[in-house]
Amino acid sequence: MRKVTERDDYEVVVGIEVHAELATESKVFCGCKTDFGARPNSQTCPVCLGMPGALPVLNRRALEYTIRAGLALNCSIAVRTKFDRKNYFYPDLAKGYQVSQYDIPVAHDGYIDIEVDGQPKRIRVRRVHLEEETAKLVHAGDDIISANQSLLDFNRSGIGLIEIVSDADMRSADEARAYLTKLRSILVAIGVSDCKMEEGSMRCEANVSVRLRGSKEYGTLVELKNIASFRAVHRAIQYESARQIDLVRSGGRVTRETRHWDDARGETAFMRSKEQAADYRYFPEPDLMPLEISREWVDEIKSGLPELPDARAARYAREFGLPASDAALIAESRELASFFDGVCDALAKAGAEAVDRTDGPREAAKWLVGDVSAALNASGIELSQSKLAPELLAELIGLVASGKISGKIAKSVFEEVFASGKRPGDVVRERGLVQISDAGQLAAIVQRVIEANPGPVSDYFAGKEKAITFLVGQIMKETRGRANPQETNRILREELAKRA
Amino acid sequence: MSDNINARLCHMTLHELHDMLAQGQVSSREITSDVLARIDEVEASVGAYVTVDREGALSGADAADAAIARARRVGDAAEIGAVVGIPVVLKDNVCTRGMRTTCCSKMLEDFVPTYDAAVTARLRAAGAVIVGKANMDEFAMGSTTQTSIFHVTRNPWDPERVPGGSSGGCAAAVAAGEAVAAVGSDTGGSVRQPASFCGVVGLKPTYGRVSRYGVAAFASSLDTVGPVTQDVRDCAIMLNVMAGHDERDSTSAPNAVPDYTEYVERGVEGLKIGIPKEFFGPGMDEGVRTAVERAVHALEGAGAKIVDVSIPLVEHALGVYYLVATAEASSNMARLDGIRYGHRPEGRSGMDVADLMSASRGQGFGMEVKRRIMLGTFVLSAGNIDAFYGRALRSRRLLKEDVERALAQCDCLASPTAPTVAFRFDEEPDDPLAMYLQDIYTTLANLAGVPAISVPCGFADGLPVGLQIMGRMFDEGTLMQVARAVELTSGFDRARPEVGGCVK
Amino acid sequence: MSLSREETARLADLARLSLNDDELARIAHDLAEIIDYMEKLAGIDRADVEPLSHVLNTVNVYRDDRAEPSLSQEEALANAPDRQGEFFRVPRIIDTGEGSEA
Ligand SMILES: [Mg+2]
Ligand SMILES: [Zn+2]
Secondary structure (H helix, E strand, O other): OOOHHHOOOEEEEEEEEEEEEOOOOEOOOOOOEOOOOOOOOOOOOOOOOOOOOOOOOEEHHHHHHHHHHHHHOOOEEOOEEOOEEEEOOOOOOOOOEEEEOOOOOOEEEEEEEEEEOOEEEEEEEEEEEEEEOOOEEEEOOOOOOOOOEEEEEOOOOOOEEEEEEEOOOEOOHHHHHHHHHHHHHHHHHOOOOOOOHHHOOEEEEEEEEEEEOOOOOOOOOEEEEEEOOHHHHHHHHHHHHHHHHHHHHOOOOOOOEEEEEEOOOOEEEEEEEHHHOOOOOOEEOOOOOOEEOOHHHHHHHHHOOOOOHHHHHHHHHHHHOOOHHHHHHHHHOHHHHHHHHHHHHHHHHHOOOOOOOOHHHHHHHHHHHHHHHHHHHHHOOOHHHOOOOHHHHHHHHHHHHOOOOOHHHHHHHHHHHHHHOOOHHHHHHHOOOOOEOOHHHHHHHHHHHHHHOHHHHHHHHOOOOOHHHHHHHHHHHHHOOOEOHHHHHHHHHHHHHHHO | OOOHHHHOHHHOOHHHHHHHHHOOOOOHHHHHHHHHHHHHHHHHHHOOEEEEOHHHHHHHHHHHHHHHHHHHHOOOHHHOOOOOOOEEEEEOOEOEOOEOOOOOOHHHOOOOOOOOOHHHHHHHHOOOEEEEEEOOOHHHOOOOOOOOOOOOOOEOOEOOEOOOOOOHHHHHHHHOOOOOEEEEEEOOOOOHHHHHHHOOEEEEOOOOOEOOOOEOOOOOOOOEEEEEEOOHHHHHHHHHHHEOOOOOOOOOOOOOOOOOHHHHOOOOOOOEEEEEHHHHOOOOOHHHHHHHHHHHHHHHHOOOEEEEEOOHHHHHHHHHHHHHHHHHHHHHHHHOOOOOOOOOOOOOOOOOHHHHHHHHHHHHOOHHHHHHHHHHHHHHOOOOHHHHHHHHHHHHHHHHHHHHHHHHOOOEEEEEOOOOOOOEHHHOOOOHHHHHHHHOOOHHHHHHOOOEEEEEEEEEOOEEEEEEEEEOOOOHHHHHHHHHHHHHHHOOOOOOOOOOOOOO | OOOOHHHHHHHHHHOOOOOOHHHHHHHHHHHHHHHHHHHHHHHOOOOOOOOOOOOOOOOOOEEOOOOOOOOOHHHHHOOOOOEEOOEEEEEOOOOOOOOOOO
């Protein structure tokens, strides 16, 4: 299938709305816990069950996290704000209204910088507001449409939620995915949300329209719901924009509607039209007092912000000379970045003789984006769950740098370290993998191999350079790969030269 | 009126009973038993209660007696809390853990809270005996207690007349000796107007003075929780227990709580009492006017300075009130959807969840509740919200400023509580608008947030008339002073209705 | 001002109230009357006045982020009109256009 973005006569316009659950200990308006996976309806109280007479009280940290998110997304923070009620009926909504923010969000007018195919781009963030999560509906059938009955768990009801709304600044599914990836990395880096799409703690909706390239007018917008992964975002936007372009090309019209992404079928399906738009009857929440956010508090939160992914990537590139792509990849993941920092610390502490100030970190980055990522993928676990510790990787890098083992041996040592958590030095000792660099010892082996392989030796003298490779291979075979490759090569050529 | 009526425990005031309890002259069990006996005697003709918890009340009384005995043994009688062992009734929108709380609606007919309202908890902690729950207009929407799904409550002064509402059960219970004191709620006059009709004292505290936590909301920005008592001292005692900051109610005020009983006997010498001229226009019963004017005159005789003030916008109070109240109510009633609790309709096979909610609400709510939900939904709906709700909120500020200006010229404002005395059941206006006019004097205090008390000031046609005193924010103390002066000069002090099997 | 039957029915739907014909007619009539009365307010409305949502001037009322005990499962479900095990149960959900989006 041809990528929609390559259809150069039409342009895709995407805006994204994200909901992220706040990583507070208690819910936003009551003291119930927010633990994921607890028994159904075991983390509820009169407030989050919407019982008669129960009243909300704002969790200060939820507000702090919203401000923190706003600042990290380069937003302005409202000086005075408030909560509003968004009125609608749905069985997962305990009070028949959601406490949310209507006209004055906590944060507004920020941006996120993304990069797609080497092209930097700024996506504007229109607003970040604080609201409450709904209960979880479990459908007794396959899905919401075919289920005859649904079950409700109010543990999720009332968990703090930030809603982040972008402007319609994205022009492809790739950009949308990059925006989400960057947004998630920022929210995770500042610790306000764990952003696990699979647990529903981060959800997204995309507004997709298409227009003739060069047109100033926006096309009719379609809202996509039920997008449960980054991959799904990409697929859903690709599918939907292609659908709209085909529709318009064949003389049809896009209608303003909400469509449901069906991940299994890989298509969007009509859910409801915008004529049936809800009338939310927003009005100021009388049960919660207005908020005045002081400059001092904002400054304090700002100064407490950790290094954000972009700044971190830039620093990695600057300080350690990491290639931009490696730096970005590591900096975007809080886990990878803190592991990387740990390796660098350990290397610095060891003062590893042969490890240069930037060589070590560059090696660490290579390991992380290469073998480490591959091993994690293969075993399906997170870095934090693995037995690999930053000190172990640092030690391994040190062993290579000091010439104790070769890069090739290092790969096999890594496999064992990754699987067992053993110290690389111990693995090398146990398996007798210490590199042979002693010239005398190597010379003896080289002589043996030359004598045992007269054919290749004469090939070499006949000008076949490749014969050298064979002879080195034989030496490696004899030493089970422990021969120092540079030394081996040098001595072999010396010995051959003597016989020329 | 009769002298021997006061011989019964159930007719004594809270402070009289407290003194007797503290001196060991009577036990809480005796008081509680007499109140329960009184309920048996008159409830059939009054209908103040929807739930009577005999066992709970008696065991509460025994616990209080044990506490009193302990305190007396160690010589701490003076330390016995003011409401220890006192039988009280709570309006049925005040949540009581383990005791049905229905709001007198089919919607909550079987609802048993797993939590206490803040006032319930405070009263329990203070040792009060909770006798049961009082009848009310469904979800506090009404002025006659007739919208209750259970039964009507009759005015103890005349069984052919309404007790007022929505806290009609509370006022009737206190007037008839079926409870020593009561806790009601006041959103637009729901404590004061029935207190006026039943000849008892009713206070709407400053907004934020008493926690709303656990009291089913009608209109959140107007709702207050207040005491209904036999006299002003009792009112001060109950407020002492009920008032104070509650961290579970974000709108609860952190202001310190004075001892309100200290104001009761201060007299009115030197106080300036404002008479808003707009409150004395046409529409008021002549009997009410006479009683109120006489009371004002008596206050002047007691040393108060009477000044004329003006609240020019008062004629708009009712309109603003109904817009704000119904808008908030339509939202507050939304949690009553029959999903987590509440009425589940019959014959629901094949219904989807939206139909189920609509049916649950259609069957669970009475006409008045539906009417107000509809009005509130209209007021907030797209295209109307600014012209109605926005206008109401802007006008509300103007009204509050009007009230503040008037209160800057005096210490408090005096007016009738209601334009009429209790009316007959068959006099109830059919027209909802005429019915809403009952609230004309009372809604202003809710809109402005200021405290207001209704105190009996005399009779008209043999029926009690209430005087309303409205004060500055958090100045309930002045209300106690003035209300007590009214009590002393009105000749109403100690007047009790003759009802049931008591005195014929 | 008068309120059409359709408009009244739409409001009833928005408020999730099933009303019979008689109720619809009565409420349409009452609403029209009350709305007329309310429209008098137009006379005092001033655009330069800030709407009053709270009578107290308090701002910034918070609680600390501390977990407190919840209700037990049984307490949470005690008033449920319909339940299945540890869950509240509801019939089929048809998305009517107001679906939860949080
Ligand atoms: Mg939202
Ligand atoms: Zn809770």
